[in-house]
Amino acid sequence: MAEILPEELALEAACRLLEAGELVAIPTETVYGLAADATNGDAVARIFEVKGRPRFNPLIAHVADRKMAERIAIFSPLAARLADSFWPGPLTLVLPQGEGSSVHPLVTAGLDTVAVRCPKGFGRALTAQLGRPVAAPSANLSGRITPTTAEAVNASIGERIRLVVDGGPALVGVESTIVKVAGDSLVLLRPGGVASSEVEKVAGLALQREVKGVEAPGMLSSHYAPDAQMRLDIDTVEDGEALLAFGPNRAGNAQKAVMMLNLSPKGDLREAAANLFSYLSTLDATGATTIAVEPVPRQGLGEAINDRLSRAAAPRDTLRGKD
Structure with missing residues (x-):
């Protein structure tokens, strides 16, 4: 099984593993994520292998702040307002990729957009320490119940990775809300830790909800499934x-x-x-x-x-x- 370290002792070890192209399970305020350097294609490919995840499903690039996000995504005034209102926090924005983005195409699943989020706590500290975006879907076998504790991560994928960072039970308990910013319109791709009404209040716009295809994580019809x-x-x-x-x-x-x-x-x-x-x-x-x-x-x-x-x-x- 993986080594479990409390978050206050794990930052340097986690960063070294990411630098080496390894995966690390990390706590965020939403759920536990399986982190890899988002600019390293081999490391990102390992996420898919460990999870058994289909490659057509994009990943979220976690960033330390909006400045880091602006290296990989194009922010409209509306997107900037949402980021400034909800980051760090459980809101993911799907935005046009910036020219020269360093995020590997496996993260975006070949789309011309990229999903970006600034998490709270350890996830943000790790991304800042690494100095580049971190891809981090939920730290579990694909399609199964999402982990909200380090113990749940270790039970699911502990034999496949080297380190699980223990930050205690996740505070929010469901994944981030994902909103696509398309010009002056907003599309809700996945409801999550920020209520839709809160996003609409800040944006001054109603969220559209009709989506075709897979544009963000968690959009397949069968997901989060128990055996029962x-x-x-x-x-x-x-x-x-x-x-x-x-x-x-x-x-x-x-x-x-x-x-x-x-x-x-x-x-x-x-x-x-x-x-x-x-x-x-x-x-x-x-x-x-x-x-x-x-x-x-x-x-x-x-x-x-x-x-x-x-x-x-x-x-x-x-x-x-x-x-």
């Missing part, structure tokens, strides 16, 4: 099911569940987002054939939670294991 099947928005629990609950009121026959975990007994969507992936993993480990999920409101962070749940519940016969 999933039933969403249930009102009754069936025999042998595990129950992912939400709020103070229970579905019928909840006592029949082989295990129940409540995303947030008080109905707090931030708490629910932070618990989502770890609770799915725990329920999946019971061996239940189905995880029944109580309804979660769709406003605010509920949009991101429901997006992840619907992808986890999607048919898997052709897309299983891809993200």
Whole structure:
């Protein structure tokens, strides 16, 4: 298994490994990421190999600040306003690539755009120390439950990498919101850690939501999937099911569940987002054939939670294991 180091002791070691073309699992405020030097094609290729990830799915280039982002992407006044309002934080912007961008084509999947984000905490410090962008999708086998702790990373891919940096449980618990800035319009590619309404308030524009094709991470229909099947928005629990609950009121026959975990007994969507992936993993480990999920409101962070749940519940016969 990989060595696990607390983040306060891991910066130099992680940077040395990235410089050498190795991969490092790192904490961010959203989820744990599998980091590689975004300018090193061999290192980026290793991300796909370790995760079993299809190469047509682009990666996010993590940066230390907007100045670093401007070396690889073209910022319109609207994009700059969003970056200045939400960075560092869980908002990814999909922007036109800048001329002479150093990001390897594997990161962008051959597109003429690049996804950029400035994370909080260790991820930002590591990128600043390295001095160039870091590609970092979720640190798990592709298509499986996203890790929000160092232990979950080690259980998933610890035999395939050398170092996992432990920053404790991820605070946000779902991936970043991804917004494509196209001229004076905004397209929501993936709901996430920043509520759509917050983006719209800063931008003064409504987010468009009709997207064709894969333009950013997490857009395949089957994603974040446990071994168990999933039933969403249930009102009754069936025999042998595990129950992912939400709020103070229970579905019928909840006592029949082989295990129940409540995303947030008080109905707090931030708490629910932070618990989502770890609770799915725990329920999946019971061996239940189905995880029944109580309804979660769709406003605010509920949009991101429901997006992840619907992808986890999607048919898997052709897309299983891809993200």
